[in-house]
Amino acid sequence: MDETPGEPRFTDDEYAFLRHVRFGELPPAVRPEERVELTETDPGRGRPAEEPDRWDLRHGGAG
Structure with a gap:
């Protein structure tokens, strides 16, 4: 069951308010x-x- 006892249920209008x-x-x-x-x-x-390839080392790029 999805409903928890004691938990209030609101309508869409109440949630909007x-x-x-x-x-x-x-x-x-x-x-x-x-x-x-x-x-x-x-x-x-x-x-x-100078070496833009070194920037991508953590992502597996060539260095």
């Missing part, structure tokens, strides 16, 4: 025209510049 009480209103969704493309400008830290 509890989420609203706990987290409040969600922010408005970002529209596609407001989205921007992410551009990484920070160089990878700890990555060997």
